[in-house]
Structures are given as C-alpha cells and as structure tokens.
Amino acid sequence: MIAKIIYGETCQGTLNYVLGKEGMRILGYGNTFSQKVSPKFFGDVLHFQGQRNATKNRYAHISLNLPHGEHLNDKTFLKISKEYMEKMGFGEQPYVVVRHTDTTHEHVHIVTTIVKEDGKVLPIYNSHKRSMATRRYLEKKYGLSQAPTTKRNRQLPIYRLPEEQFGMDAEKGTKFYLQDVLNSINQKYKVRSFDELARLVKPYHIELRQTKNEMGRIGVAFGLNNQKGYRTRFLSGSAVHRNLSGPKLQKVFDAHSKSKLLPMHRKRLLKQIETTYGLFKTIRPHDLKDVLKGYQGIDIELETKGDVIEGYTIYDKSKYVFGKRGLGKHIRMQNRLEIFGNGNEPTQIDIESKQFKLEVQKAIKEALTTSYLKSLKQDGLLSEHIITRNFGDIVPNLKASEKFRFLERYIPRNQRIEFRKAVENAFPIIKKRIYELETKKEKEILEKKFKLIGKVLEKGIFNVGTEQGSIRLLFQALGVKYHDNQLSFTQSNKHTIPVKLGNLPFPENMEKHVSTGFVRQNHLMLEMLTEQSSENSPKMTGSAIFLPMIFPKLYERMDPVYKWQYERIALGSYVKYAEQMHAPFEKSAKDYITLFNAKGFYFVKGEKGFEVKSIYTNNKASYPLPKRTSLYLNSIPDLSVRLQRQRTVIKGLFEEGRNDLKNLWVGHLMERGVYDKVAFILTSEKAYPNLHREIVQHHMDNGLRQSLVQVSQRQSSVQQKRLLSKGVYAVSSLLGGRGKNQDEAFNGFKDELTDWSKYKRKGVGMG
Incomplete structure (x- = not known):
C-alpha cells in the first residue's frame, strides 16, 4: 500500500475533485454529527474549522493506494482508513473517506484539516516518515502487499477515451495530475529554465506555455496532450498550485542558475566525459549511453530522430540537468570524429592509452585489497599481504570485479588473450607500486598513533601507567603493541617506533581479541577528546557507545571529566544511528520515545529543549536533541504523562538485569x-x-x-x-x-x- 499526503491552504478544489469524480463512493465520515451528512454540509464544516488558523497548510489530502490486483471491500478499506487517521494523529478531526474507481488500482482519498476546534494546529513534524511507518504497520496487520522501499520509475496513467475524459476531469483530475508530476520533477531536478522544465515534463504528455502581461510579469500555463486525440485546456501555474506560478518558478530557476556549486559540477562532469573519451579508441554513437553509465555512472539520454542522434541530456547526480549547449562544443560527437566517426566499427577500448593503463592499475589494486579483506585470517598488514601475492591469487577477485568486467566487455575479441596477458605482465610493476604506497601510508598511520598516544597521556584521559602495565591497554585499544622498547602494529612488526619504557609488565587478564572496527572507533573518539579531529575526519558511528564494553579495563580508568565528554559524544552518535533504524516503526512522536525507552534511553525536558540520557552512561551525561526534534516531542498531547511512564520501562530494565x-x-x-x-x-x-x-x-x-x-x-x-x-x-x-x-x-x-x-x-x- 502506498500512502501520499499533500498539504494545502484551501480545500474547495480538493473536495470538488474528490467528491466530483465519476463513480466515486463515500465510505464514511470521521467526527461529524452523523454518517448521513451531505457532502456540502461536510465541506462547510471543514472550511470553517480550517479557517480558524492562518497557517498555510490548513488542509490535508491523503490517498491510500493498493497495488494492482489487490482488493479490499468498502468496509475493510474504511476500517484501514480510520486506523490510519488515528495513528497519524488525525483521529479527532473531521474527515471524509471517498473511494475512486477510475484507475486500475483500488484507492481512497481522505480530506481533513490540521486545525483543531480551538484554533490550534496539529503538529505535522515528520508526517511523511510517520506515514511510512503507519503504512507498514497496516500492511502487516491486514495482510496487504508491502510498498517498495526503493524508488521506482512510475508508469504514466492510462488515459481514457477523449469523450470520457472531457468535462469534470479536465478541471480537477488534470490539476491533481499536474501537481503530482510537476512537484516530483522540481524535487528530483534543479531546473534552471522554463525550456528545461518543458523538456522534462514532455514524457508525461504535459505541455508548457510561457506568458507575459503588460507589466512584464512572467506567467506559465500547463496542459495535457497525449498525442492520441485527447487534449485539455491550459491551466495557469498558480491555479495548479501556488508554488507553480510563473514568478515563483522563475525565482527557483534563478537560484539554481546562480549557485556557486554549478560550475564545479559542470567541470567535474566534463572531466568524467573526457576521461571516458581517453579510454576508448572508438565508440559507436548509440553505445555512448551504456559506456558512460557503466564506466562513470552517468545517466545520459540520447535524443534521436530515426538513426540520427540530434543531441543528448545528462541527468547528473548533483540533480542538475545538462544539455549539449550546457557543456560546450568540444565533447559533442560531431567534434570528436576520431572517436565517433568510424562508421559501424564496434566500441573498443584503446589498450595503448594512458587511461587504460590507469584502469588496469585500479582493477589490480582493488583485487589485491579485496583478497586481503576476504582472507580468513588477516595476518600482517596490507603491504605484507600484497608482497606475497601471485597473479593467480587475485584472478578470482579480478573476474568478480565490475571494473574488470567493464574493461573486458569492450576489448576486441581478437585482443582478449592479449589483454589478459597485458594485465598479468603489468601485475608485478603495479604490485610493487601499490606495496610502496601502502608501506608509506602505514608508516604515517603508526606515527599518527604514536602522537595520539602522547596527547592522550599528556591530557590524562586515562589513568594508566608503566608500573602496573596498564598503558598496554591503551596501546591495544589503538591497534599497537609494545615490545623490546619499540611500538609497532598489533598484527605486524614491519614498522616500529623507538619507545624506551623498559621492561613493561602486562596487566592481568588482558583482552585477547580486539576488533579492527572498534579500534578505528576508539582512535576517532580519542582524536575528538584531544581535539585533533577536523571537519574532514571520518565521523563516529552508533557503535562508539560500545567502547567501554570492548575495552572495559581501559575505560574503567577514564578520567571523569573526559568520561562525561565521551558519553555525550557517544550518545549523540547512537541517537542519530537509532533514528534511522527506528524510521520504519515510528508512527508518532510517542513511538519516538517508546522505541528509545525499550533500548534503555530516556528523555528529559529542560529549559532549552529535550535531552536524551541512557542507563549505560552516567546520569549527568546527556545529549541535547535538535530544536526540530524537541518541537516534535512537544507535540505529544499528554507529554508529561508520557515522560512519567518512562520510569516504569527503565525501572523494569534494571530489575531484569538488562542495564548492561x-x-x-x-x-x-x-x-x-x-x-x-x-x-x-x-x-x-x-x-x-x-x-x-x-x-x-x-x-x-x-x-x-x-x-x-x-x-x-x-x-x-x-x-x-x-x-x-x-x-x-x-x-x-x-x-x-x-x-x-x-x-x-x-x-x-x-x-x-x-x-x-x-x-x-x-x-x-x-x-
């Protein structure tokens, strides 16, 4: 089931569309005096209640859509609709549930207002995320097919015959369809002109007209033309939606056009295309789409007329759309005949090119790294692994590599044996080069760890010393060891740094196994605590909160001031992680609290907003929630009661011995x-x-x-x-x-x- 919500300032047009559709059925009303009220009376009630507040998003139009082939009777669909409204917090509001039969998939429309009887508004924070969780809950409860979790290309609606389509749909159904498509386009792309918008909406059978009045005010109108005998009259942009008027669209276009990032994206895209041209000896024009997608991940559509390619459109990952005029003449096919002007010759990689040699190097490096990461026992460093590999050791990884398969795909058949021999011959040279680079990098990392240890000891973050040997706990937690007055990596003696600590005893019951993942997290955490991290440093993950469990003896010796700082950082990292995990289950702000409570986290409301604490950290340690999240939690009607209930849950975890x-x-x-x-x-x-x-x-x-x-x-x-x-x-x-x-x-x-x-x-x- 797919649920969609659109908020708006007026409700009359939406009600006219929902209640005026041919074959519609009113399944029921919510919070009206009777189920037998007239549509006109309900419209008046909804209008007057919505006008009690000046907010722009007074009214909500919700649609619940079943997949093709799935059926529900009216009674069940109404029951699901009412439960959806309850879960979303609209249960106390007046609303109407209307079933439409004009499409191949069954669906209902619900129209309501977010303005309450007292003139206050319902909170709509995170409403689309909560709708996703509510939809998922109802799918499971009623045995409905789950909506896809990833975006798919939507099919265009099937247009009915013109004689059935004219009339009411031209005014209302068309308007709703235009809103849907245009809003989706403007969210997906950073459109920079009306001409560009016209090209983007053309596949959806939408036509665009620009207008200008005597005062020079820019206007725009939209209409449908499916080229099969059905056309609608043009509706002004402001009539379709207030944000789709000519001036408002032009303001958006200007902002996108003047962005300082636009030249950077254009330069990067040009470099990617030039790199592609540098790899290939010949490219059959119609193969360019597959070549750019497979090699650079660039989405390009070729504009063809018969067999002739007249232009192209690139849909960049930056959301900008580039045509042939936007990227200059040098990359156009007609100006690169040395690549594209070879008649019917197949697309072929130039195995003599500099770019090909670079790609072979990348493929070999990737295969060497993968063989190290996939090895059952990672003894030694990556450089030590590399130097012991033979070509045959990495062949399975090469064959599984998308990069290698792409290269092999465009090598001429009569040159594939030669290609494989070239890769094998290049292996020793590339292996040596990668070995040298990795060796240099490893030395720098060890030096960095040594300096970090010095900062940690200087600041007294941990109460460790040489007499008890507890300093070894710090070494181990950073992935290094001490032996014969030298510091080296835990799993290797290849690189060393002189450290004269004498005969250093071992602490009792020292941990035997240390995860490299947690060593990285600990390193990042200590960099933050010693203020050596920067904006470009890798970010902490939710697993940082488990460091005291992984390195218990070390974190038991942590200075209380730094322990408070650590717990604050760890709480913030875990909250961000948990919010992502909770999204499919979070139907309301109450659920936000409930899901965290079950994990042992609880919320405290202060003067500046909400703070989160946990049963795993000191009671003084807390993490302040962002302002928007605080507003979200403040929207709970019985907030004080809900916060009070936290005590029961948290107390239960302690009583059951689950506060670990x-x-x-x-x-x-x-x-x-x-x-x-x-x-x-x-x-x-x-x-x-x-x-x-x-x-x-x-x-x-x-x-x-x-x-x-x-x-x-x-x-x-x-x-x-x-x-x-x-x-x-x-x-x-x-x-x-x-x-x-x-x-x-x-x-x-x-x-x-x-x-x-x-x-x-x-x-x-x-x-």
Whole structure:
C-alpha cells in the first residue's frame, strides 16, 4: 500500500475533485454529527474549522493506494482508513473517506484539516516518515502487499477515451495530475529554465506555455496532450498550485542558475566525459549511453530522430540537468570524429592509452585489497599481504570485479588473450607500486598513533601507567603493541617506533581479541577528546557507545571529566544511528520515545529543549536533541504523562538485569541483520536484547527464526531441542511471554563477537 499526503491552504478544489469524480463512493465520515451528512454540509464544516488558523497548510489530502490486483471491500478499506487517521494523529478531526474507481488500482482519498476546534494546529513534524511507518504497520496487520522501499520509475496513467475524459476531469483530475508530476520533477531536478522544465515534463504528455502581461510579469500555463486525440485546456501555474506560478518558478530557476556549486559540477562532469573519451579508441554513437553509465555512472539520454542522434541530456547526480549547449562544443560527437566517426566499427577500448593503463592499475589494486579483506585470517598488514601475492591469487577477485568486467566487455575479441596477458605482465610493476604506497601510508598511520598516544597521556584521559602495565591497554585499544622498547602494529612488526619504557609488565587478564572496527572507533573518539579531529575526519558511528564494553579495563580508568565528554559524544552518535533504524516503526512522536525507552534511553525536558540520557552512561551525561526534534516531542498531547511512564520501562530494565551494554549490543546485532550471531547468543546464552517487541517480531519474520533453527540443527538431537527452546524462550520473553521465574542475567560476553566467532574460525569486526 502506498500512502501520499499533500498539504494545502484551501480545500474547495480538493473536495470538488474528490467528491466530483465519476463513480466515486463515500465510505464514511470521521467526527461529524452523523454518517448521513451531505457532502456540502461536510465541506462547510471543514472550511470553517480550517479557517480558524492562518497557517498555510490548513488542509490535508491523503490517498491510500493498493497495488494492482489487490482488493479490499468498502468496509475493510474504511476500517484501514480510520486506523490510519488515528495513528497519524488525525483521529479527532473531521474527515471524509471517498473511494475512486477510475484507475486500475483500488484507492481512497481522505480530506481533513490540521486545525483543531480551538484554533490550534496539529503538529505535522515528520508526517511523511510517520506515514511510512503507519503504512507498514497496516500492511502487516491486514495482510496487504508491502510498498517498495526503493524508488521506482512510475508508469504514466492510462488515459481514457477523449469523450470520457472531457468535462469534470479536465478541471480537477488534470490539476491533481499536474501537481503530482510537476512537484516530483522540481524535487528530483534543479531546473534552471522554463525550456528545461518543458523538456522534462514532455514524457508525461504535459505541455508548457510561457506568458507575459503588460507589466512584464512572467506567467506559465500547463496542459495535457497525449498525442492520441485527447487534449485539455491550459491551466495557469498558480491555479495548479501556488508554488507553480510563473514568478515563483522563475525565482527557483534563478537560484539554481546562480549557485556557486554549478560550475564545479559542470567541470567535474566534463572531466568524467573526457576521461571516458581517453579510454576508448572508438565508440559507436548509440553505445555512448551504456559506456558512460557503466564506466562513470552517468545517466545520459540520447535524443534521436530515426538513426540520427540530434543531441543528448545528462541527468547528473548533483540533480542538475545538462544539455549539449550546457557543456560546450568540444565533447559533442560531431567534434570528436576520431572517436565517433568510424562508421559501424564496434566500441573498443584503446589498450595503448594512458587511461587504460590507469584502469588496469585500479582493477589490480582493488583485487589485491579485496583478497586481503576476504582472507580468513588477516595476518600482517596490507603491504605484507600484497608482497606475497601471485597473479593467480587475485584472478578470482579480478573476474568478480565490475571494473574488470567493464574493461573486458569492450576489448576486441581478437585482443582478449592479449589483454589478459597485458594485465598479468603489468601485475608485478603495479604490485610493487601499490606495496610502496601502502608501506608509506602505514608508516604515517603508526606515527599518527604514536602522537595520539602522547596527547592522550599528556591530557590524562586515562589513568594508566608503566608500573602496573596498564598503558598496554591503551596501546591495544589503538591497534599497537609494545615490545623490546619499540611500538609497532598489533598484527605486524614491519614498522616500529623507538619507545624506551623498559621492561613493561602486562596487566592481568588482558583482552585477547580486539576488533579492527572498534579500534578505528576508539582512535576517532580519542582524536575528538584531544581535539585533533577536523571537519574532514571520518565521523563516529552508533557503535562508539560500545567502547567501554570492548575495552572495559581501559575505560574503567577514564578520567571523569573526559568520561562525561565521551558519553555525550557517544550518545549523540547512537541517537542519530537509532533514528534511522527506528524510521520504519515510528508512527508518532510517542513511538519516538517508546522505541528509545525499550533500548534503555530516556528523555528529559529542560529549559532549552529535550535531552536524551541512557542507563549505560552516567546520569549527568546527556545529549541535547535538535530544536526540530524537541518541537516534535512537544507535540505529544499528554507529554508529561508520557515522560512519567518512562520510569516504569527503565525501572523494569534494571530489575531484569538488562542495564548492561551487552543487552544493547545483542539488539544492535539484530538491527544490523547479523542473525547467525544473534541466534547463537539466544540459544547458547541467557541473552535478552534491549529492543522493542515490534522490532523483534519484524526480525523474527525477516530471518531470525530461520537462523535459530539452523543454529540448533548444528548440534546433536538432544541439544537441538534444548538450544531451540532457549532461543524461543528468549524471544518470547521479549514479545511479552516471560514468566515470573527469570534466568540469570546474561553475562557471557568474553569479547565483542561472543564465542560464536571461534566456532566459525574467524572474527568479524563491527565498526
């Protein structure tokens, strides 16, 4: 099911369209005196209530659309519509639900107002995101087909015969269609002129006319012409939508045209095209589209008339659209006959070109790196791995590479053996060059780590020293080790830096396994705490909050002032991550709080807005939410009651022994889809992930249930039943089926991967 919401300043035109469609059926009303009110009476009620506030987005037009071939009876469709309105916060408002039968897919229209009886307005923060979550909830509840999660190219509506289309649809249906297409175009592209807009809407059978009155005011009008005998009269842009008037569109066009980024995008695009030309000996004109897409990821449409290519349009990733006039004459086909003027010769790469040699180098480097990352045991550094590889070792990775397959596709058949030999002959030279570059980079990284350690010790971020050997904990958490008065990488002795610390003892029970992903996170965190990070530095991820679980002995020694700074940064990183994970389930501002509460996070309202805290950090540590998010939470009608309820949830987590980062970690793995690890923990340990039951149920349906069965099947028949029952017990407890007798709180984490990684004979880092 697809749900769409459009807000507007008036409702009369929308009601005329919704209630005036041929074959429409009113399924029901919401919050009116009776279900037998007349459409005119309802329109008056809606109009007068909406006029009680001067906001521009007074009215809402919602459509709920089923996929082709799916059917609902009127009673069920009305029930779904009412539940949608309740979940979206419109349940107390007057609204009408109308079913249309003019398209091949079943759908209803709902018209309402966001203005309440007292003149205040309903909050519409994040309404489109909440609509997505509500739609998903209803799909699951009523067994409807799920809407696609990725954008697809929409098919144009099928036009009916002209004699059926003229009349009411020309005034109302056309207007709604024009709004939909034009708004989509303006969101998708940074249009710079009316001529460009006319070209972009032409495939949708929309025609555009520019006008200018005596005062010189620019105007625009739109009409439909499907070239099959059906045409509508032209509607002025302002009549279609207030933001589609001539002056307002011109203002947008001017802003896009004057952007300082436009010349940069044009220059980059020209360089990409020139690079492509430099790679090829010949390009068959009609192959240019596939060549640019496959090599540079550039979307280009060739404008053809018969077999003749008259021009092109490039839809750049920057949202700008470039035609042949916008990029200069030098790249036009007629001016590059040495590439395009070779008759019917096939498209061929020039294996003697400088660009080809660069691409071969890139393909070999990618294959060497991939072979290192995919190796079961990454012993040593990348440079050490590279120097020991033979050409045959990387052939499987080369064949799997899209870059290599693209090159091979355009090599002439009679030169493919020669091509492969050229790659093999180039391998030793390229391997040596990459080895030297990686060696230099590794030395710089080790030097950087050494300087960071000095800053950390200088500022006293951790209470570590040489006498107890606790400084080794800091070394390990940054991916280095100390031996024979030298500092080197943990997994290699290739590079060293002299550090005279003498005979340095080891601390008791030092961690054996350290994930490279968490080493990177720890490095970034310490750079921030020592103020060595910059705007261009990599950003922290949500997993930064787990650093005290990965390096417990080190973070136990953290200075309280820096501990507060760390927790504040980690909270902010995790909140941003969690908001993305919660989006498919967040139907309202109440859900925003509920989903975080289930994870052990709670919200406090202060003078400057909301702050988030957690059961995993000190009570003084908090992260201030952005102003817009604070406004969103303030929209909850019974906010004080909702904030009070947090105590019950948080208290329950403490009572159940789930106030540990380990519980959050299991939920984190579940959200990341690492179901094998989660299944092992659920079946072999007493683990209760801190996650809302709706999200747990989603992951059970999405593959976790199957992973539980597979993990249990690896054991003996006696163990199977025991392990599977443990897993089912753990999950059922999350879904609300736990009894009074609870198992001991889970404490089986010996490292951040759990013992499951040892059964798999390899470790997997999460960073």
